[in-house]
Amino acid sequence: MIRYVGRRLLQGAFVLWAAYTVSFLILYLLPGDAVSIMASGDEQNAVDPALVAKLRSEYGLDRPLHEQYVIALFKALQLDFGVSIKNGVAATQAVGEVLPETIKLAAAGFALAVLLGSALAIAASFSRNRWVRQLVAALPPLGIAVPTFWIGLLLLQFFSFRLRLFPALGNDGAQSLVLPALTLAIPTSAVIAQLLTRSLHQTLGEPYIEQIRAKGASDALIHFGHALRNAAIPTLTMLGILVGNLLAGAVVSETVFSRTGIGRLTVTAVNSRDIPVVQTLVVLAAAIFVITSLVVDLIYPLVDPRINTAARATA
Amino acid sequence: MTAAPVQDGPPTGAAEPLLKVEGLRVSYLVDGAAREAVHGVSFEINAGEVVAIVGESGSGKTTTAHAIINLLPGNARTESGSVVFAGADLSRLTRKEWQGVRGKDIGLIPQDPTASLDPLQKVGPQVAEALTIHRLQPKKAARRDAVRLLAESGIHDAESRARQYPHQFSGGMRQRVLIATALAARPRLVIADEPTSALDVTVQRQILDNIAALTAERGTAVLLITHDLGVAADRADRIIVMRRGEIVEQGPAPEVLGSPRHAYTRQLIAAAPGLSPKRLRPVVAAVAGPATGAPAGSGPAARPLVEAQNLRKVFHLPRTANGPRTLTAVNDVSLEILRGETLALVGESGSGKSTVARLLLRLDKPTGGSVTFDGEDLTAARGERLRQLRRRFQVVFQSPYASLDPRFTVADSVAEPLRAFGEGTPSERRARVAALLDAVHLPADYGRRHPAELSGGQRQRVAIARALALRPELVVLDEAVSALDVSVQAQILALLAELQAQDGLSYLFISHDLAVVQQISDRVAVMRGGELLEAGATESVLERPEHGYTQELISAVPGRRKLQV
Numbered sequence: 001m002i003r004y005v006g007r008r009l010l011q012g013a014f015v016l017w018a019a020y021t022v023s024f025l026i027l028y029l030l031p032g033d034a035v036s037i038m039a040s041g042d043e044q045n046a047v048d049p050a051l052v053a054k055l056r057s058e059y060g061l062d063r064p065l066h067e068q069y070v071i072a073l074f075k076a077l078q079l080d081f082g083v084s085i086k087n088g089v090a091a092t093q094a095v096g097e098v099l100p101e102t103i104k105l106a107a108a109g110f111a112l113a114v115l116l117g118s119a120l121a122i123a124a125s126f127s128r129n130r131w132v133r134q135l136v137a138a139l140p141p142l143g144i145a146v147p148t149f150w151i152g153l154l155l156l157q158f159f160s161f162r163l164r165l166f167p168a169l170g171n172d173g174a175q176s177l178v179l180p181a182l183t184l185a186i187p188t189s190a191v192i193a194q195l196l197t198r199s200l201h202q203t204l205g206e207p208y209i210e211q212i213r214a215k216g217a218s219d220a221l222i223h224f225g226h227a228l229r230n231a232a233i234p235t236l237t238m239l240g241i242l243v244g245n246l247l248a249g250a251v252v253s254e255t256v257f258s259r260t261g262i263g264r265l266t267v268t269a270v271n272s273r274d275i276p277v278v279q280t281l282v283v284l285a286a287a288i289f290v291i292t293s294l295v296v297d298l299i300y301p302l303v304d305p306r307i308n309t310a311a312r313a314t315a
Numbered sequence: 316m317t318a319a320p321v322q323d324g325p326p327t328g329a330a331e332p333l334l335k336v337e338g339l340r341v342s343y344l345v346d347g348a349a350r351e352a353v354h355g356v357s358f359e360i361n362a363g364e365v366v367a368i369v370g371e372s373g374s375g376k377t378t379t380a381h382a383i384i385n386l387l388p389g390n391a392r393t394e395s396g397s398v399v400f401a402g403a404d405l406s407r408l409t410r411k412e413w414q415g416v417r418g419k420d421i422g423l424i425p426q427d428p429t430a431s432l433d434p435l436q437k438v439g440p441q442v443a444e445a446l447t448i449h450r451l452q453p454k455k456a457a458r459r460d461a462v463r464l465l466a467e468s469g470i471h472d473a474e475s476r477a478r479q480y481p482h483q484f485s486g487g488m489r490q491r492v493l494i495a496t497a498l499a500a501r502p503r504l505v506i507a508d509e510p511t512s513a514l515d516v517t518v519q520r521q522i523l524d525n526i527a528a529l530t531a532e533r534g535t536a537v538l539l540i541t542h543d544l545g546v547a548a549d550r551a552d553r554i555i556v557m558r559r560g561e562i563v564e565q566g567p568a569p570e571v572l573g574s575p576r577h578a579y580t581r582q583l584i585a586a587a588p589g590l591s592p593k594r595l596r597p598v599v600a601a602v603a604g605p606a607t608g609a610p611a612g613s614g615p616a617a618r619p620l621v622e623a624q625n626l627r628k629v630f631h632l633p634r635t636a637n638g639p640r641t642l643t644a645v646n647d648v649s650l651e652i653l654r655g656e657t658l659a660l661v662g663e664s665g666s667g668k669s670t671v672a673r674l675l676l677r678l679d680k681p682t683g684g685s686v687t688f689d690g691e692d693l694t695a696a697r698g699e700r701l702r703q704l705r706r707r708f709q710v711v712f713q714s715p716y717a718s719l720d721p722r723f724t725v726a727d728s729v730a731e732p733l734r735a736f737g738e739g740t741p742s743e744r745r746a747r748v749a750a751l752l753d754a755v756h757l758p759a760d761y762g763r764r765h766p767a768e769l770s771g772g773q774r775q776r777v778a779i780a781r782a783l784a785l786r787p788e789l790v791v792l793d794e795a796v797s798a799l800d801v802s803v804q805a806q807i808l809a810l811l812a813e814l815q816a817q818d819g820l821s822y823l824f825i826s827h828d829l830a831v832v833q834q835i836s837d838r839v840a841v842m843r844g845g846e847l848l849e850a851g852a853t854e855s856v857l858e859r860p861e862h863g864y865t866q867e868l869i870s871a872v873p874g875r876r877k878l879q880v
Contacts, residue, residue, distance in 0.1 A: 207430040210386055214425075215445045215496065216418030225444075226433050305480040306434060 008297070012290035019286035020076060020279060024069060027275050035061060035085075059085070076283070082276030086268070091276035095265065095284060101171055102261035105253065106246045108177055109184030116185060117192025122223060125200045137197060143190025148249055152183040152256035169258035180257045184249045188242055195238060200231040233304055240293040247285055331402060332359035333536050334383070334504055339396035341375070341382050352378050354560045355396065360536050362503065365527075367539040367551035367568075369583065371800045372771070375560040376540050377426075380506050383538070384421050385413050401503065419449045422497035424507040424526065428490035428514070432481035438492050439465070439477030445499035464495040469525050486664075487518035491525060498529055505530060508540045515663040515827045520871040523550055542800040545589035545830070545874025548572050556580050586805035588830035589874030595812035595834050619651035620689055620789055620821050621675060627683035628670050644670040645681075646845045652789065657815065657822040659836035659853070661829060661868065667845035668825050672791050675823065676710055677701065689788070706736055709782035713794035715774030719766040725752070725777050726762035732784045751780040755810060772803035776810065783814065791823045796831060808835055830872040833857055841865050
């Protein structure tokens with residue numbers, strides 16, 4: 001078991017390194033560096049070329065690629081991703097300041113998504129009316145097809161401007177969290193609902209469900225006592241991808257509702273070629289992905305007794 | 316149709332049957348059209364009686380059973396007829412009321428024990444659930460009762476086994492769990508739907524003994540659904556024979572078996588290997604004429620076609636905290652197969668018989684020992700040499716459902732080995748495929764069909780035709796008839812015997828069923844736990860078994876007790 005986790009952590013470290021390196025190369029290859037973008041801020045007061053050169057050498061941008069990379073990587077190992085070019089604070093600090101806001105948003109969004117998605121899937125499977133069942137089953141594809149920003153704008157229009165129930169923007173308390181979290185939850189819940197509906201349908205066709213019915217079990221016992229847990233397993237496998245979805249959704253949601261957070265920070269950092277911040281974000285996203293899949297693998301045996309993590313490690 | 320009034324009181328006089336099915340019609344909705352599967356079936360079961368419904372797949376026997384307990388699949392519907400249980404008309408029950416009948420008054424023992432337990436829940440609670448659902452016991456007492464019920468079903472150390480998960484149980488043990496579950500609430504009727512068709516013969520007997528003992532003790536009536544008349548003969552008081560949704564004959568078991576009135580019943584009796592043991596072909600004395608393509612200079616000296624010496628196969632299992640583990644699947648097995656003969660390899664699941672077959676076919680490499688095929692060392696052969704040897708031995712597997720590519724037509728499947736070895740021109744291949752389909756008695760136009768359009772028996776014929784495509788000298792039949800209904804099984808066995816006589820084939824016939832083995836094989840080798848227990852001519856092994864285990868296998872053959880060989 002310890003060997004297994006150790007090996008997985010090593011794999012994770014490799015993923016983080018690869019993410020760092022690839023993002024480093026891509027950002028290097030993009031035309032223009034941070035200093036030249038800063039300098040070309042506006043036409044009227046052009047920046048002194050000497051100052052630009054000085055800044056370049058200060059940030060080490062005038063050195064050859066491999067030197068820049070080795071220095072940057074060595075610092076990154078000590079969690080030093082450099083100083084944000086935009087406002088001069090450490091990149092990790094810039095990210096760390098807004099991270100809690102995004103965690104709040106993502107957690108709320110995820111909880112909502114699981115709730116909504118499961119409710120839809122259960123409703124689709126529970127209903128004995130074929131018409132209702134088909135209607136409910138048609139909702140998830142709709143939720144996936146509609147763009148997230150449009151959902152956000154609709155919610156904003158209706159609940160903030162028309163009904164004035166929730167604030168339209170900002171990070172003020174739980175009230176301001178509702179609409180962004182809902183925006184984030186809708187596409188994710190659609191994915192969960194679709195996966196769970198299909199898997200629930202399949203599970204209910206299994207012989208052991210018939211056997212439980214033959215014991216005299218009610219539909220409620222069959223669903224909540226047996227089928228849901230079995231049906232959740234394939235959905236659990238997708239958790240890593242769902243968390244990735246949430247991060248992508250956070251970018252849109254935070255932009256639409258003008259919330260501070262990782263998503264918005266990503267957009268501004270990329271736009272202003274703030275390489276230290278972008279790199280921090282990339283490594284953070286990779287770390288989240290690595291941790292999620294490790295956690296999923298570790299809780300698998302708790303959900304499904306047939307799976308033995310230790311045995312799988314050598315298989 | 317006269318529906319009996321609903322009665323809530325105790326069952327009326329002793330003359331009243333426990334279950335009365337009258338004019339039952341069930342239809343399935345297929346592609347929007349209703350297709351009737353059960354056409355007006357009527358029968359009765361008295362309290363404490365064991366009644367068997369016998370028929371092939373598609374005869375409507377399982378549909379009838381599911382209609383009784385109202386567990387028909389979503390596209391099936393009871394069209395008319397009544398099911399009266401203990402004086403109450405079950406067809407009038409609401410959904411809710413059914414939940415009070417199932418499990419409490421009527422229990423169900425399912426067909427496939429491996430898939431019939433919730434894989435995520437411990438076994439004890441699953442048995443206890445049958446009690447708690449009907450509020451017969453509070454949760455804690457039900458858990459204690461579950462342990463007792465498991466012990467009664469023949470599970471040793473039930474206390475700790477109850478805390479294990481289904482995947483930690485063998486197929487036979489899971490069926491014992493399901494029997495404990497079905498009988499937990501002491502129902503007055505238990506429906507056993509092919510309870511042993513997925514199990515080995517020896518386990519089958521233990522399971523049927525277990526059901527018989529427990530139900531007799533409680534006075535529970537049993538409706539036994541089976542395709543094997545031998546099983547029905549052993550177990551039932553009365554036998555109902557079904558065919559194509561109708562009852563063709565019913566009556567007391569000795570009467571139905573002793574003086575069958577319907578031709579179909581006679582056919583079923585003839586097909587049950589335990590009931591009518593007969594050889595499908597004469598025993599091969601030594602060496603038949605040289606097989607087609609055999610070198611003329613090989614001489615008359617009886618060199619075996621296949622010779623295996625001291626075969627050994629060790630598998631490495633996932634390591635645990637106690638270090639690496641290994642499993643010796645085959646240990647020091649030596650055997651030979653002569654030209655034109657059938658060697659049967661007999662044993663239960665886990666005995667290593669299939670591993671031996673894989674080693675002989677060179678699908679696996681032995682850990683030790685050697686295999687020679689017609690004088691050539693198979694273990695050393697590789698590359699093109701091995702590929703050319705491979706065409707001389709072919710295999711037919713157990714599952715006719717899994718061994719054919721569902722996207723290939725029948726003709727594609729049969730022609731595949733020809734294509735793989737670049738045999739003939741396309742038109743020659745077409746002719747060969749037609750000849751092969753003819754040889755396995757399939758109509759020529761079946762070549763255009765897909766496996767999904769064929770029955771299990773027809774698929775197995777396709778698999779046999781494919782195995783014969785390259786004119787092999789040895790065909791390994793790995794439980795090739797075990798998944799088939801008895802009557803279909805008899806047809807496939809007859810076909811195999813016919814093909815063997817025609818082409819001088821050698822068969823390695825792997826089976827757990829001695830009744831089938833005695834019909835087709837010249838010699839028998841018995842395996843258990845990876846070792847060869849005994850081997851010899853079929854007759855002498857079956858009549859004078861040396862090993863106790865072989866005796867056990869022989870006495871497990873269904874139908875054998877009623878009609879002595």
